[in-house]
Amino acid sequence: MSTPVPVPNTPQLLSAAAPLREAAVPLPLADVLIQDHFWTPRLQVNREQGIDIQYGHLQDVGALDALDFSHPQPPLPIPVINNNQVTPVMWWDSDIAKWIEAASYSLETHPDPRLENLVDDAVARLAKAQQADGYLNSYFTGREPDKRWTNERDWHELYCAGHLIEAAVAHVQATGKRTLLEVVERYVALIAQVYGPGPGQKRGYPGHEEIELALMKLYRISTNPEHLALAEYFVNERGQQPAYFDLEAVARGDNPASFAFGSNEYAQAHKPVREQNEVVGHAVRAMYLYAGMADLAAELGDTDLLAACERLWDDLTTKRLYITGGLGPSKDNEGFTFDYDLPNDTAYAETCAAIALVFWAQRMLAITGDGRYADEMERSLYNNVLAGVSLDGRKYFYDNVLESRGDNHRWDWHPCPCCPPNLLRLLTSFGAYVYSRTESQLWVNLYVAGEAQVQLAGQDVRLKVQTEYPWDGEITLTTELAQPATFILKLRIPGWSQGAALTVDGQAVDTQNDQGYVTLTREWKSGTEIRLSLPMPVQRVWAHPAVRADAGLVALQRGPVVYCLEETDVHQHLHQVVLPDTSEVTAHFEPSLLEGVTVLTAQGRYDLPSENMALYSSTPPGAETISVTAVPYYAWDNREPGEMRVWLRRS
Amino acid sequence: MSTPVPVPNTPQLLSAAAPLREAAVPLPLADVLIQDHFWTPRLQVNREQGIDIQYGHLQDVGALDALDFSHPQPPLPIPVINNNQVTPVMWWDSDIAKWIEAASYSLETHPDPRLENLVDDAVARLAKAQQADGYLNSYFTGREPDKRWTNERDWHELYCAGHLIEAAVAHVQATGKRTLLEVVERYVALIAQVYGPGPGQKRGYPGHEEIELALMKLYRISTNPEHLALAEYFVNERGQQPAYFDLEAVARGDNPASFAFGSNEYAQAHKPVREQNEVVGHAVRAMYLYAGMADLAAELGDTDLLAACERLWDDLTTKRLYITGGLGPSKDNEGFTFDYDLPNDTAYAETCAAIALVFWAQRMLAITGDGRYADEMERSLYNNVLAGVSLDGRKYFYDNVLESRGDNHRWDWHPCPCCPPNLLRLLTSFGAYVYSRTESQLWVNLYVAGEAQVQLAGQDVRLKVQTEYPWDGEITLTTELAQPATFILKLRIPGWSQGAALTVDGQAVDTQNDQGYVTLTREWKSGTEIRLSLPMPVQRVWAHPAVRADAGLVALQRGPVVYCLEETDVHQHLHQVVLPDTSEVTAHFEPSLLEGVTVLTAQGRYDLPSENMALYSSTPPGAETISVTAVPYYAWDNREPGEMRVWLRRS
Known part of the structure; x- marks a missing residue:
């Protein structure tokens, strides 16, 4: 009853040799039917709006045309990033690949000849763009052919390759068509020549991790031991000394000390991965790496590597994770800072990072069968991830604050459009997270x-x-x-x-x-x-006292859903709202609000200035009683623009 | 009994023609004796440490040598600012001038032949650096002679000129020596040829205000109506349309729209000053402008201009001033943002801005006799201003946060060393703020x-x-x-x-x-x-409820002194400290602490994680009782590095 997929292997159980617990695998997407009042509308707009909208953006920016080197290359979009060293064009191929991957998942559950043609066309363009030696990257082939493999730290070549691999695996599984799979197998063969520990090879690894988990996906359908070996090499070589990124910088005439992000912690390359105990650097990179490490640990029965994953998981979830399942508080490095640093109004909490955490959590759950991984997967899915897209499926958050003065709104598109196609592929493959076996x-x-x-x-x-x-x-x-x-x-x-x-x-x-x-x-x-x-009382949630940003504050959660106040429901200046501990918070379903949500209501207080109150006064402000309505965080910014706040003052 | 000063006029009362209240003037410095347990040590380290230390820095960076064009120009210091468009070298002359001004005030109260010789030497170097046409700017003469007067918006020429004028006035008043005065009179004559409304003149005005108040000081000793007229022209021309800074940018081939600070609000040049109602832009610039406007209003009996000052004062003090007398919350523009935006941990609150507020307040007080100006002058002096320098007089804060995680410390010197000599000159002239007549x-x-x-x-x-x-x-x-x-x-x-x-x-x-x-x-x-x-109970102070950063928090003040907690006295993680409203706060003097301060003590609570508390929990944290000691804000960061916090949680 599964859709027959004529590929060497469907997703398979771990090899019996693995000493780890018999790991679970997701059910094939076609074997999961979702008919759910909550999720069906979300998946439907994603499928019916998102896929086409994003294809349109890829056309508009020139990403698809960039694959045709016989035409003039489309102009570089602005802004360029990091003093002109990096341009979004460098990762256009990954955007296309994520779109193909997402569209393939959709074809698996909702066959659509028109969409299949669009996918086939994109695949054909990629195949045509592949060079004789197997190389496939529109930026370097089209614009900087001499700079192949010269700046893996910053330039996303292996990252793009990883997404092409994921796309190929999804495409063959959905359609049985092997074109893209064969393209990426040739490309991987080239990469395995270029990178590795052998003589004449570069002892490098990705600046932006991704290819590790992609190679594991590829290996599971190819069973080609070279694919496993390459993933293993990339994971184990990472962070070895002398630091490859530094050698590579010197080789191209750069000073490693002038790296815009300061240290190789940025890409989790500061020490070998098995010695890492702290989640550091760019959050998406970190999550993709850990997901790849988990895959490798499962495949090899490598308990040491799994132990590193577990240590990193503990570090993340006990010190560096937002209540919404967001992570990576800082805009500066799009990533981690220090323990308990979880600012609300400047939270970066990139949508991609929460999605990548779902990927990692899914793998950890599969290996260990431990529900705490499912808990965090659920937390991210129902909160930070879903917040990443508007209810109409047409606009996207890149960063996800937990407190807004009213100036945070979803984008039509982003100069670095990694999040929209990541949402697209997660939601088109949503069924894979519901069950496992x-x-x-x-x-x-x-x-x-x-x-x-x-x-x-x-x-x-x-x-x-x-x-x-x-x-x-x-x-x-x-x-x-x-x-x-x-x-x-x-x-x-x-x-x-x-x-x-x-x-x-x-x-x-x-x-x-x-x-x-x-x-x-x-x-x-x-x-x-x-x-x-499962009883679902409204829960008041306190952060660990070490979290400075949440000191003295309380959040509201019901089931897996984290709530927030929006100005439109409550009052302007949400910092003036106080929720007394004694105030009963009740829940009721509002079918016409935000496509149907359970809202929470309570009696609160609202600070008022005392009469003629100066900016500073030895007379405390007064207060009035107000009715406070909280709505699910994921649904915020879908009505009038205004303030928002997850963590509330209490008394 | 005043030191006889053979200059045309000592600081004088307003002309009798002025319709404003008979304005007060400060007493000459030599007529104010300070023998005070609080201030004398502060003034003494300033005089005995600060003057020499800062002279040493001016030598070390090459600022003094830059005045000698026959030698190679000292290297440009890093960092340069705003994409290489501005370098601190551009305002070296102002640093020298502020040092001469400060040293001159010191000579007025504490004659010192060695210091007088150093001052005379610096004056002689400036005199030698003056060009035949009167021009005097070491940067443009020494490095960019073709760029004189081409970028007043960014390049600080008139700002440096203003400080030279202030130095000259202080120098002649302290020593009777007219060398520098004559130098600046020639320079001002040139400036008055270059800038003005006449044919062939540039209809420009300073990018960084300062010369306006300086010209008023000069006019009061020179009685040269050209000096008054130039000040009047600069004040009234500011913000007229078409915008001079935009025309000037186009003339040098720049796009005004690419101005790093976005709009001419940055320099209060977005509209004529008489139409301004909101304090905007760079805070120091704003304060210097308003001080100059007040001088001009007083001199001319210009009640419209005074009314603008009063509106701006109200805006500042009811919406945009920290409890410490700091102002300008944002690092991005070193200045103002929007109403009630007073973040504590990212407060910029530049020391120079608080000093400049003291200058403005002194003038408003002199004109109006209204104690509310003295109140804010006192607030800034006893808190933000004094915090700007370490108790030993050797290190300086540039920005003054009201909450620190322990990583804010005073500098030995700063790439943009405007604040140290500003502190120097304020403190050597401190007597001028104590009395007026x-x-x-x-x-x-x-x-x-x-x-x-x-x-x-x-x-x-x-x-x-x-x-x-x-x-x-x-x-x-x-x-x-x-x-x-x-x-x-x-x-x-x-x-x-x-x-x-x-x-x-x-x-x-x-x-x-x-x-x-x-x-x-x-x-x-x-x-x-x-x-x-004057009874001095400990006061709990509440911010206006619109101040988001202080919502639910309380500060402690006693007399004019604002208090803070420091980690060394209390506990790490000061955000976990709660001061119950019912907790009595008592004051006692500690003679051996921080050179003698009154400290506040109270019983407080300290949040503790509940047992095995997760990052998020439906069980609230517990608490232990702790003793809370608060010290004066101005004295913080003079012991072990650690956290600091002005606004405290309450319950």
């Missing part, structure tokens, strides 16, 4: 109404899910299978929930869970009804 | 132990002041004069005080005051003892 287990990681189809115990099993999650915590799962069969169903008990209750065919089942999942092992019959009840 | 009145504006000498009602009057201000509000003033005489004594009742009490020779006198001053009119005899008692 091992040989004998079906895991439900997110609660989304719809259906999963999976072969277990030798027969086709269908699991139907009914729920109004995230607005309601009642979930009904129903099995459908021809013959009774024994397999394991794993149901996630979210970290945010307390008092979960479970029945199977009306009989209470203990919700004692192992690492965030209840394990149901039994002989299943068709029509068995599993009811999971 | 009119024909028949002696005003006591600040309470500083020591003595004032002044001729009133035809005879020498001496007023002795005893006080431990600002640590104590008890002030005893004693008169000394040969014969009984009738004159008016004006004693300031600070805006921060409540319940002031006053006796004259033991008899209670009503402290009902007129605009912040008690007026004592009587026939005074020698030995009359006036006791003013």
Whole structure:
């Protein structure tokens, strides 16, 4: 019942040799049906608006035309970045690749001949742009043919290659067409000649990680050991001394000390990855690297490498992550700063970084089966990730503040348009995050109404899910299978929930869970009804006291959804709003607001200046009582422009 | 008893024709004796350390040598500013001039032949550097002779000229030597040829205001109407359309739209000054302009111009001033942003800006006699200004945050060293801010132990002041004069005080005051003892609710002194400290701390993470009780490096 995909291997379970826990893999996209009041509209606008809009932007900026070297190269867009050293044109190929990848996922669930033609055309352009030796990069071939492989630190060649690989894997899986796969296999063969530990090779690695996880995807369908070896080389060579980026800078006549971002921490290349304990540098680079490390650890059964991933995960989630699942607070390096530095009004929290965290979390969950990875995956998805795109699917946030004076708004397009196609591909492949499976287990990681189809115990099993999650915590799962069969169903008990209750065919089942999942092992019959009840009271959330930006403040969360105040619902100057600890916060669903959201309401206070109050006064301000309405953070900035605030004053 | 100064005019009262209130003038520096436990050490290190240290820096950077064009010009220091368009070398002459001005004030109160020789040498170098046509600017003469007067917006020529004028006036008043005065008179004559409304003249004005107030100082000793006229021209031409800075940019081949600071608001040149209602742009520029406007308004009896000053004052002090008397919150433009934008941890609040506010406040006070100007003068002096220099007189803050994570420290020197010599000249002329006088009145504006000498009602009057201000509000003033005489004594009742009490020779006198001053009119005899008692309870201060950065926070002030917490006295992570409203704050003097300060102590709370607290938790943090000690803000960063915080959490 899966779409037949004539490729060497469909996504496969880990090799039996791996000493790690039998890792789970996502279900094929075509085997996941999503019919959900919350997600279906989001996925629909993404598919029906996003794919075409973004294709239009790629045409308009000239990214597609840049693949045709017989025409004049399209002008360099402004702004250029870092004193003219880097231009967005350098990563146009990655934008095209992410679009192909996203469109391919869409074709897997929603066949569309018109779209398939557009994809085929883009693939054909890429194939035509490939050079005789396998090289494929429109910027360097079209504009700077002498500068190939001379500045991997800044110039994104391997990054673009990585996205081409991901696109190729998605394309062949969706369509069975091998053109792009063969293109990237030739390109990878060239890269493996250029980079490596052998004589005459460059001992380099990517400035912007991405190709590592891409090579692992490629290896899983190619089973070509060179692909695995190259990924392994890139991961292990990273951060070795002497520093490749410094040698490379000297070789091209630059002073490594004048690197715009100061240190090789920027690209997580300051020390070998197995010795890294802190998430540092550019956040997207970091997440892509860690995702690739996790893939490699799983494939090789490399527990040391997995341990590094776990240390980095702990560092991120205990000290450097926003409540919205955003990460990388600083605009300066698009990345990390220091422990507990999580400013709200200047939060960078790039949409791509939250998406990349979802990628990493998915892998960690697959390897360890630990629900804490699912918790963070869910946190990012329902908050920072979804905030990255407007409800109409047409505008995008690049950075995601948690407090706005009213001057933060989504873009039609961005000079560095990495986030929109990243959203596009995440949402077109959303089904891959909902379920996963091992040989004998079906895991439900997110609660989304719809259906999963999976072969277990030798027969086709269908699991139907009914729920109004995230607005309601009642979930009904129903099995459908021809013959009774024994397999394991794993149901996630979210970290945010307390008092979960479970029945199977009306009989209470203990919700004692192992690492965030209840394990149901039994002989299943068709029509068995599993009811999971996750109470969803409104939660006041406090940050760890070390978080300076949130000191004395409280946030509101219900289920996985983080809330915010918007000026349009409350009052201007949201910093004057106080939510007393004693004030009861109630939730109700508003079907006509923001395409249907549960809002929170409470009685609050609003500071007022005392009469003729000076700028500074020994008389405290007064206050009036106001009604406070909070809306889901992901839905903010979809109405009148105005202030927004996640962390609220309390008393 | 004044030092005889053989110049045409000592600082003089406004012309009788002026319709404004009979304005007050400062007492000559030599007539003010400061013997004060608080100020004397500050003035002493300034004089004994600051003057020599800063001279050394001027030598070391090459600023003095740059005046000798027969030698190779010293190298351009880095960093250059604004994409190479501006270099600190462009304002080296102003640094030298401010140093001469400061040293001259010092010579007035503390004659010192060695220093006088250094000053004379610097003056001689300047005189030698003057060109035949009167031009005097080491940068343009030495390095870019073809670029004179081509970029007044950015290149500080008139700014440097202004400081040379101020230096010349101070020098002649201190020493009677006219060399520098004659140099600047020739230079001003050239400037008056180059700039003006006549045919063939440039209709320009300074990019960085300063020369306006300098010309007014010059005019008051020269009585040369050309000096007044040039000041008047610069003030009135400013902001006229078409915009001179734009025409000038086009003339040199630049695009005005690419001005690094966006708009002519940066230099208060966006509209005629009489139409300005908002303090905008670069804060130091703004303050110097407004000071010059006030001078001109006073001189001409120009009530319209004074009204503009008053509107701008109201705007500043009701919406855009830090509690420390700092101003200009943004590093980007070294200046103003929008109403109530007063961030604490990124406060720019340049030391020069607070000093310049003191200059402006002094003038507004002189013209209006309104104590609210003295209140802000005092606020800046006791807080932001004094914070600008270390207690040992050797290090300087350029920007003055109100909250530090521990990484803000005073500089030995700064790439743009405007603030150190500004502090130097303010502190060597500190006596000028303590008293002022009119024909028949002696005003006591600040309470500083020591003595004032002044001729009133035809005879020498001496007023002795005893006080431990600002640590104590008890002030005893004693008169000394040969014969009984009738004159008016004006004693300031600070805006921060409540319940002031006053006796004259033991008899209670009503402290009902007129605009912040008690007026004592009587026939005074020698030995009359006036006791003013200003109660100094610790005050909790609240910011206007519109100030986002201070929402829910409280500051501590006692008398004019604003307090802060320092990590060394309290605890790391000062954001975890809470001062309950119910907690009594007590004051006591610590003679051995920070050269003797009154500290505040209270019981506070310190947030603690709950057990195994996650980064985000639905369990609030706990707290422990801690002792909280606050020290005067001006004295911070004189011990171990650490965090600092003015605005405290409360509960």
